[in-house]
Amino acid sequence: MQVPAPVAPVRLTVAARSGSIRVQSGPGADVRARNADVRREADGSFRIDGGSGNLDITCPDGADVILGTSSGKVRLAGRFGDVRVTSASGSVRIDTVDALDVRLRSGSIEVDACAGDCHVIATSGRIDIGRAGRIDVGGKSGSITVRAAAGGRISTTSGHVEVGLAVAADLEVRAVSSTIDIEIPLGVAPALELRSRSGRIHSDVAEGHDCTISAHTVSGSISVR
Amino acid sequence: MTADGAPGGDGAVVFTDIVDFTRYNAERGDDAAVALLEQQSALVRALLPDCARVVKELGDGLMLWIPDAPAAVETCLALQARIGAASVTFGGDEPDAVEVRVGAHWGSPRRRGDDLVGNAVNLAARIVDLAGAGEVLVSDALLVAAGDVAALKAQADELGPVFVKGVPDPVALYRLEPVQPAPISRPGA
Numbered sequence: 001m002q003v004p005a006p007v008a009p010v011r012l013t014v015a016a017r018s019g020s021i022r023v024q025s026g027p028g029a030d031v032r033a034r035n036a037d038v039r040r041e042a043d044g045s046f047r048i049d050g051g052s053g054n055l056d057i058t059c060p061d062g063a064d065v066i067l068g069t070s071s072g073k074v075r076l077a078g079r080f081g082d083v084r085v086t087s088a089s090g091s092v093r094i095d096t097v098d099a100l101d102v103r104l105r106s107g108s109i110e111v112d113a114c115a116g117d118c119h120v121i122a123t124s125g126r127i128d129i130g131r132a133g134r135i136d137v138g139g140k141s142g143s144i145t146v147r148a149a150a151g152g153r154i155s156t157t158s159g160h161v162e163v164g165l166a167v168a169a170d171l172e173v174r175a176v177s178s179t180i181d182i183e184i185p186l187g188v189a190p191a192l193e194l195r196s197r198s199g200r201i202h203s204d205v206a207e208g209h210d211c212t213i214s215a216h217t218v219s220g221s222i223s224v225r
Numbered sequence: 226m227t228a229d230g231a232p233g234g235d236g237a238v239v240f241t242d243i244v245d246f247t248r249y250n251a252e253r254g255d256d257a258a259v260a261l262l263e264q265q266s267a268l269v270r271a272l273l274p275d276c277a278r279v280v281k282e283l284g285d286g287l288m289l290w291i292p293d294a295p296a297a298v299e300t301c302l303a304l305q306a307r308i309g310a311a312s313v314t315f316g317g318d319e320p321d322a323v324e325v326r327v328g329a330h331w332g333s334p335r336r337r338g339d340d341l342v343g344n345a346v347n348l349a350a351r352i353v354d355l356a357g358a359g360e361v362l363v364s365d366a367l368l369v370a371a372g373d374v375a376a377l378k379a380q381a382d383e384l385g386p387v388f389v390k391g392v393p394d395p396v397a398l399y400r401l402e403p404v405q406p407a408p409i410s411r412p413g414a
Contacts, residue, residue: 015386015395068386068395086355086387086398101384103355121357138244138357155245155358176248197252218251 008044009081010063016050018071023057025078033057062098091125099133108142118149131166151211168210175217182213182224194222236292237367238345239301239329240353241269246285249323261323265308272303280341286353290341294331294370298377301327301361302403309359326360328353330396331367344391351389352398365397380404 012031014021031038031046034056039047048057059065064081067074074085076094084101085092092102092109099116102109108126111118118132120139127137127144135152137144143160151169154161157176164183165171168190173180179199184190189208194201199221215222243249243265250258262285269287270279277291277300291297308325330352332345348364356362368374368381380402386395 013385015388017388017395066383066385068388068398070388070390084383084385086385088388088390103357103384105354119357121355123354136357157247174245174248176251216248216252218248 010060011043011045012048012057012059012063012065013041013045014048014050014055014057014065014067014069016048016052016055016069016072018052018069019050019054020073020075021050021055021057021067021069022075022077023059023065023067023080025059025061025063025076025080027061028058029060031057031059031063118152134169135163165211170212171214173215173217175220177219178217179220180215180217180222182215182222184213184224190224192224194224196220196222234292235331235333235370236290237294237297237329237331237370238334238341238349239289239291239297239327240283240286240349241265241289241304242286242326242353242356244324244326244358265325268307269304272300272307274300280339288341288346294367295372295377297329297331297367298363298371298374298379298401301329301363301401302377302379305359305361306403324358326353326356326358326362328356328362329367330364331370348389348392348396351387352396355384355387355398361401363399363401365399368399374401375404378404 033048035053036048036050036055041047061079062081066084068086071089073090074087074092078095080097082099083097086103089106091107092104094111096113100114101119104122106124109120109122110128112130114132116133118129119136120127123140125142127139129146132149135146135149137154139156141158144154144156146163148164148166150167151171153172154163155174156178159178161173161175161178162181165185168188184205188210189206190211190213191209192203192207193214195216198219199217201222203224205224213224274296276293277289280288280290291300304327328349330345330349334341334343334345352362374381381399384398384400387398388395
């Protein structure tokens, strides 16, 4: 019996200075773009260079996407593999990815689901992540919400931090003037290391050794439930 | 001293920045913050190869000039490794992990006294802004100048095209990582 060779995921690099960029994944095998040419690179990957107009791109489900822009909305609709996005300003909205790296100076980031590592850096703006593997989130101002993660760390200066754990996993939150709310799954007994200089600290979970929850803020309350 | 405006030659402009310095300062106070900056400065100066120098200190960060691309790659990784190893000693009786971010670009800035100015400097400053805790981000220009980074026990992971104000074309950005524990001795020593 002949075993087919594994198919490498499609890799797509998109560069556009401004304008909205929409990438839609689907069951087809083609990579297509409206308002820009699709170039095939020597390594088999695809490259799309846009200008300042709006870009509409379609690609196969599970494609890896590397995208850079200066400003404008970025929308990745569908299911993707390894996704990396850098932008100076604008909003980034992503449905489902295997792994994620987003770096944004200002603007909001919204992610529905990231199966693996979820790395997000945003100087200002709201960060909203649904389900994720290990998170590594760095912010400065703006709220950070992570609904269900498999541990990780969050660092920010100001803005409300709300994070839920999906499993027993270590979590570290560092902030200067943030209120921190952490939700632990039922039945998990974490070791708690909570510190606030001028805020109230409240926990109603039973402590144990299933994982370590460490949260420090200079001012602002900390709640673990 | 070279005249103001003279080409500084080709080299790596490297920026470092202490992550969460504001929080550290607020929690530990001014004396601890100053001590941390001095620890960082001493640690970085000890790592620099002979050809390199600290251009200036910038609040909680440093601007470095390393006119040798392979040495720049090695120094950036060694800096992260050394700070990672030393961070447990920061903070005295209450140790707190201290991390830095590093950004680097290869170019030809102009001299202005002991300072360096120009697009290469601006670009390196933008790159460090995009770096996360414990990361080294570099431009493709530095990687090209450095040649075979695998020979430097490093690997580069592409983060993508990055648009930078004042630069017409996107810059390819990479995360630089050691393929094994980074050297902590002085490069070339």
